[in-house]
Amino acid sequence: MSEQIAYLGPKGTYCGQAVEKYLRRLGKKMETVPLNTITEVIHSVNTHKYKYGIVPLENTIEGSVSATLDKLAHKRNSLYIISEIDISVKHQLLALPQARLGEIKEIISHTQALEQCRDFLFRKLPNAKILLAKSTAQAVLNVKEKKQPGRAAIGSREAARKYGLKILVRDIADYKDNVTRFVALSKEKAIIQDKDAITAFVFSCKKDKPGGLYEILGFLAKDKINMTKIESRPSKVVMGDYIFFIDIVGNHYVQAKVAQALRNIEKHSDYFKLLGVYQRKK
Ligand SMILES: O=C(O)C(=O)Cc1ccccc1
Numbered sequence: 319m320s321e322q323i324a325y326l327g328p329k330g331t332y333c334g335q336a337v338e339k340y341l342r343r344l345g346k347k348m349e350t351v352p353l354n355t356i357t358e359v360i361h362s363v364n365t366h367k368y369k370y371g372i373v374p375l376e377n378t379i380e381g382s383v384s385a386t387l388d389k390l391a392h393k394r395n396s397l398y399i400i401s402e403i404d405i406s407v408k409h410q411l412l413a414l415p416q417a418r419l420g421e422i423k424e425i426i427s428h429t430q431a432l433e434q435c436r437d438f439l440f441r442k443l444p445n446a447k448i449l450l451a452k453s454t455a456q457a458v459l460n461v462k463e464k465k466q467p468g469r470a471a472i473g474s475r476e477a478a479r480k481y482g483l484k485i486l487v488r489d490i491a492d493y494k495d496n497v498t499r500f501v502a503l504s505k506e507k508a509i510i511q512d513k514d515a516i517t518a519f520v521f522s523c524k525k526d527k528p529g530g531l532y533e534i535l536g537f538l539a540k541d542k543i544n545m546t547k548i549e550s551r552p553s554k555v556v557m558g559d560y561i562f563f564i565d566i567v568g569n570h571y572v573q574a575k576v577a578q579a580l581r582n583i584e585k586h587s588d589y590f591k592l593l594g595v596y597q598r599k600k
Pocket residue numbers: 326330331332333334374377407428430431452453454455498
């Protein structure tokens with residue numbers, strides 16, 4: 319059987335575009351498997367059902383995709399980020415061929431897409447009812463299947479073409495440069511030699527220890543290890559407890575100072591998990 323790669327489907331999602339870009343980059347052909355949710359994609363890779371999975375991680379407008387971060391952080395899931403794929407996301411307002419903008423009463427899309435077009439919706443369709451879909455392509459498919467000219471979806475040009483909808487309004491995102499970063503996941507770590515790699519990890523500070531975060535960051539600062547991201551999320555266990563997601567430039571396979579810093583961080587934290595070491599993509 320050929321290798322399989324799962325993604326947030328159906329066909330026509332931005333995640334699907336990330337899969338195509340990733341496979342082009344690898345110069346490989348794989349069977350692509352569209353699934354309904356980010357959770358299903360992560361679960362299917364974690365349980366060895368599919369070898370690879372691609373999910374959205376963060377974007378320039380709304381920041382991190384919490385559904386992905388929370389699953390990656392969880393101790394139950396042992397899978398790794400092996401690559402990152404940036405996709406320029408251009409949202410379109412899509413409807414049935416006979417629909418008119420003045421008659422749109424309902425807007426359906428993925429929550430991220432709705433958030434990224436908030437100003438447009440406020441200005442042009444302030445009274446429209448908002449409906450949530452599991453992905454943008456799922457929303458487009460819904461408009462096609464329900465056959466209601468009063469319903470419009472936010473999705474990609476590609477999804478419009480695939481499902482035969484027309485573009486009612488072009489490029490409706492509130493910011494022009496909307497890039498979403500997707501990540502490829504696998505049960506096996508990517509073993510790479512480049513010292514300019516990204517190392518991603520998550521940790522929580524020791525309980526009630528003043529200066530806990532300062533101490534952890536000190537292990538990076540001491541050896542001039544460049545931190546490119548820090549993000550906190552609620553631990554989901556106790557109110558006010560946080561876990562921190564950090565990206566650094568460096569590679570513990572080839573740099574002793576990075577290996578030592580990670581060992582120190584692990585030793586001085588309550589919870590530590592390596593999320594992956596992968597090549598930076600410009
Ligand atoms: O629903 C999609 O098409 C996705 O790939 C998730 C998503 C939604 C909105 C912006 C970026 C990614």
